[in-house]
């Protein structure tokens with residue numbers, strides 16, 4: 001056991017720097033994904049068939065192609081095709097994660113908006129709100145309560161999928177664990193066990209945060225607040241993009 | 243169509259004053275189903291009109307067309323002398339209205355729904371102030387003052403911080419009435435506003451509406467099956483069947499001596515059923 005703790009202490013600075021990158025990828029990827037979710041989700045409800053179609057094509061494209069290949073494309077193909085190279089492959093990671101999970105999130109937004117009763121829309125029209133006011137003041141705040149649980153699932157999948165960036169040489173948590181193994185093969189068990197635990201703790205923290213947000217959103221709508229559970233079951237229909 | 247002198251009188255006055263609402267050969271179809279068939283009728287300013295008729299006769303459709311929740315298939319609806327469903331293009335021709343034009347016209351009209359439709363993401367006060375603040379541009383304080391006056395009018399001064407889900411149906415409906423009035427509409431549309439309520443809660447809502455009817459000059463179109471209420475608040479009753487007016491008159495006359503056989507049958511059914 002002594003060995004384990006020595007290894008842990010030695011490996012910690014490296015693993016922490018890996019966690020930092022993982023967190024940056026997850027947080028920035030999630031923010032981008034959230035923005036794109038709303039953009040494509042709202043576009044999919046447009047009256048114009050052009051706007052709807054554009055959103056449909058983009059969403060289907062990013063859901064239907066592999067995240068790894070997208071990642072390779074942004075890092076290796078884009079500079080050749082467009083002559084434009086991202087300063088840091090981390091940006092490519094953020095963009096690929098954001099686009100991919102934004103495409104999944106668009107469906108969540110669409111479903112959430114559809115779940116708000118038609119009568120609520122009619123009440124906003126009767127009060128002469130503009131289309132933007134209808135969404136901002138009434139519809140989205142109500143739809144949010146529906147969207148938070150599936151967004152939570154996507155967020156955790158995004159965290160886990162962020163480890164794929166090792167393939168383009170980004171030094172995230174899983175990269176650092178692998179580096180420890182390469183330096184000293186006997187420490188492989190410790191390094192990977194520790195990083196498994198770290199991923200789990202991160203996922204648990206995100207999940208707890210999302211549950212709290214969900215509870216808050218439901219309470220505000222006067223709905224029953226869901227029971228606290230250690231980990232909520234991941235729904236099969238929210239399958240990952242990996 | 244059976245008419246009596248009072249209704250005919252109203253008809254003449256309407257011509258003189260200019261109607262606030264005028265349906266001109268309005269047709270509404272859903273696919274094959276013709277709900278309104280070249281419907282003509284008008285309402286003069288300040289008048290309160292009750293719409294009655296069997297289920298499916300098109301009463302709700304008329305109110306929804308006025309609230310611009312539905313589009314006319316043919317014909318034109320006029321509100322305060324201007325087309326509601328249409329606007330004039332540069333050549334003066336009537337073309338279907340766009341959103342900006344609809345927003346100008348909607349200002350004049352408010353609606354209270356059968357199922358209240360309060361916003362569950364806001365407390366009672368914000369339900370009433372939200373549109374005045376964001377749509378009319380009132381300050382939060384002005385809107386709150388206006389909202390509190392209305393809450394007093396509907397007897398719910400102590401509920402301004404309550405969540406809608408904590409109110410009874412009757413209380414929710416009174417908040418919905420206050421919310422509609424806070425926009426100061428010229429025309430108020432009421433679609434069976436008490437029919438989703440438990441019987442003991444109906445009277446409170448009706449009393450509030452009686453107050454509003456007697457203390458304001460707001461034009462009202464009321465759909466209801468409550469004959470006493472219709473008699474108290476309205477000056478004219480329109481009996482609909484299959485999207486047409488088959489009889490109209492004062493509530494006193496029409497309820498006590500209906501002339502059309504279908505009206506007699508309908509009134510009997512309502513009296514027995516409720």
Ligand SMILES: Nc1ncnc2c1ncn2[C@@H]1O[C@H](COP(=O)(O)OP(=O)(O)OP(=O)(O)O)[C@@H](O)[C@H]1O
Pocket residue numbers: 272275277295296297298299300301302303304
């Ligand atoms: N969106 C719609 N699509 C298809 N048919 C509709 C739609 N809305 C209403 N209808 C039909 O139009 C007819 C008139 O409906 P409407 O709701 O105006 O009747 P109503 O007089 O209000 O009846 P009730 O007393 O039951 O409320 C009905 O046959 C109804 O089924």
Ligand SMILES: [Mg+2]
Pocket residue numbers: 301302303
């Ligand atoms: Mg109806």
